[in-house]
Amino acid sequence: MFKIKVKQSIKSIDEVRPDQRIEIDSPYFKKGEYHWDSEHFLNSIPIINSHDHLIGNWYPRSGTNAPYINSHIWVEDNKTSSSVQERNKIWTNDGSFNMMSGNAPLLVKLGAFKNLFSGASIVQDHGTQQVSEYYDMFPIEVVRHYGQCHSITLGNWWGGNTPEQEMIRTEGKMPFIIHLAEGLDENTRLEFSKLKKAGLLKQNTLIIHGICLTRPELDDVKQIGASICWCPGSNYYLIGQTLDIKSCMEKGINVVIGTDSTLTGSINLIEEIRFAHKKFPDIDAKILYRMVTHNAYRAMYINDPELIDPAKNILIMSNKKEYAFDNILHQEMDDIHLMVQKGIPIYGDISFMEYMNVNENDYYTFKVGNKEKFVIGHPEKITAKIDEILGYHKSLPYLPWE
Numbered sequence: 001m002f003k004i005k006v007k008q009s010i011k012s013i014d015e016v017r018p019d020q021r022i023e024i025d026s027p028y029f030k031k032g033e034y035h036w037d038s039e040h041f042l043n044s045i046p047i048i049n050s051h052d053h054l055i056g057n058w059y060p061r062s063g064t065n066a067p068y069i070n071s072h073i074w075v076e077d078n079k080t081s082s083s084v085q086e087r088n089k090i091w092t093n094d095g096s097f098n099m100m101s102g103n104a105p106l107l108v109k110l111g112a113f114k115n116l117f118s119g120a121s122i123v124q125d126h127g128t129q130q131v132s133e134y135y136d137m138f139p140i141e142v143v144r145h146y147g148q149c150h151s152i153t154l155g156n157w158w159g160g161n162t163p164e165q166e167m168i169r170t171e172g173k174m175p176f177i178i179h180l181a182e183g184l185d186e187n188t189r190l191e192f193s194k195l196k197k198a199g200l201l202k203q204n205t206l207i208i209h210g211i212c213l214t215r216p217e218l219d220d221v222k223q224i225g226a227s228i229c230w231c232p233g234s235n236y237y238l239i240g241q242t243l244d245i246k247s248c249m250e251k252g253i254n255v256v257i258g259t260d261s262t263l264t265g266s267i268n269l270i271e272e273i274r275f276a277h278k279k280f281p282d283i284d285a286k287i288l289y290r291m292v293t294h295n296a297y298r299a300m301y302i303n304d305p306e307l308i309d310p311a312k313n314i315l316i317m318s319n320k321k322e323y324a325f326d327n328i329l330h331q332e333m334d335d336i337h338l339m340v341q342k343g344i345p346i347y348g349d350i351s352f353m354e355y356m357n358v359n360e361n362d363y364y365t366f367k368v369g370n371k372e373k374f375v376i377g378h379p380e381k382i383t384a385k386i387d388e389i390l391g392y393h394k395s396l397p398y399l400p401w402e
Contacts, residue, residue, distance in 0.1 A: 001311070002029030002355065004338075006041035007319045011310075013290050016324040025311035026343035030355045042319035042327050044289075045310055046121035046339060048296035049269045051177075051208050051229045051258025054111030054125045054142070055099060058087040059396055062263045067240035070183025071209075072153055074238055074264070083263060090389055097128050097159045103389070105137065106382050111261070112138040113379045114398040117333045118268035119315050120292075121341040122307065124258070124300060126177055126208065128159035139346055139377040141307060143300055146170070149200075151179040152191040167200055174301050175206045175227075182209040183239060192217045201226060206299050208258065210243045211235055218247050227254040227299035230291070233275045234260035245280060249287070256296045257288070267398045270331050277329055285325040292328075306342045314340040316348070333400040334368040346376040368400045 001023040009020035021033065022043050062081035068074045078084055091103040099108050108125070115123045116139055124143045135144040147166035149156050160166060167176045178200070180191050189212050195201050203225040207213075210228045213221070221228060228248060235242035248255050259265045259272045266272040273288050297308065306312060318335035321327050338348035345356055350365055350372035363374045379399065387393050395402050 001025055003033040005038040006043045007038050008324045009043040010324050023311055028345055028357050040319055042317045044315045045313055046315040047119050047292040049115050049120045049123040049259055050256035050296050052123050053261040054108040056261030056263045057111035057114050058083055059262050066238055068238055069185045070188045071238055099130050100134055109382055112140055114268055116140050117400050118270040119336050120269045145174040147176040149178045152194045163200055170204055172204050175204050177206045180207045181212045184212055188212055211239055211241055215247050218251055222251045222253050229256050229258045231258045231260045232279055233272050234265035238264050254295050254298055255291055256299045257291045274329055285329055289325045289328050312343040334371050350374050366401045
């Protein structure tokens with residue numbers, strides 16, 4: 001196995017070990033033990049973004065009338081925003097939400113790279129399910145097994161079956177994902193009772209947002225064993241408030257974190273975690289780390305051995321803080337030294353390439369300041385094509401070379 005010495009290794013929420021030799025189980029690395037400056041390395045499993053819309057990772061944020069009383073108003077307002085109008089020059093939805101049509105693959109792949117460059121190797125792309133080829137084309141894992149509904153109020157306007165049929169299809173073995181209570185008005189306040197009445201509050205339900213959920217409603221969530229995805233960046237931008245996160249923690253609800261798309265949310269998952277801590281500094285970084293790792297595995301029903309093996313799924317970051325979990329708050333995109341998924345090196349310092357058994361043509365190399373990096377795939381070809389279509393250069397803040 002390929003071995004690297006690190007200053008700290010997060011083995012689990014309850015176990016951090018100092019001065020560890022990390023073994024990478026992969027045919028894509030040369031066997032042996034290699035030494036870098038271990039004082040600057042922290043090892044972890046990669047993090048997970050539990051809510052995104054890959055097609056929506058355009059910039060800047062959209063909507064000119066924020067904050068809104070509910071997100072359903074923004075859905076309409078968004079269609080005429082300058083940001084979406086610019087994105088529509090690349091791809092316009094014909095109502096089918098077929099993400100394999102036209103130039104849609106350019107945009108959704110950009111969304112995947114947004115996640116990759118922040119250390120997220122798994123992302124949930126909330127929308128109607130796509131063909132299997134869609135999930136096969138990404139540089140990271142995009143959750144493919146789920147049931148879904150856009151929201152109680154708008155239904156599955158973007159495609160799919162009725163929410164009841166979607167829930168039945170899950171057989172309780174995969175998440176049922178739905179925007180819920182994303183607002184402050186009476187309509188959104190009634191969504192939770194409608195969810196329950198429809199038989200859609202189950203252990204595998206993943207509620208997205210939950211801004212106006214009451215404490216008794218949170219009791220119901222806890223009792224049934226459902227999960228809630230917290231997206232504070234998007235919530236504060238769109239609505240001006242967020243989930244009652246402290247009550248969720250008191251009750252022991254399984255909370256995960258999502259970015260939403262960059263049309264409303266943070267530029268990536270690192271920034272989302274940092275924003276959450278800025279708004280709620282009393283929440284220990286260890287809790288936030290759990291939300292983007294172990295809690296997310298549970299909420300997403302991720303049990304593929306190839307995705308959960310810590311010898312095949314590795315994130316080596318800069319070790320900046322003595323308290324291991326605080327490091328998640330202080331990372332930048334260029335602080336990721338090595339990222340491995342299913343044994344495949346997907347992002348990191350170019351110095352590692354000397355020890356990799358890969359086809360270098362499958363990777364793009366670039367500089368961030370004075371740091372040289374590699375990444376699997378060719379995002380630069382995607383951005384070049386987008387620039388060609390637009391007729392000018394489009395800068396996207398989640399690309400580290402921008």
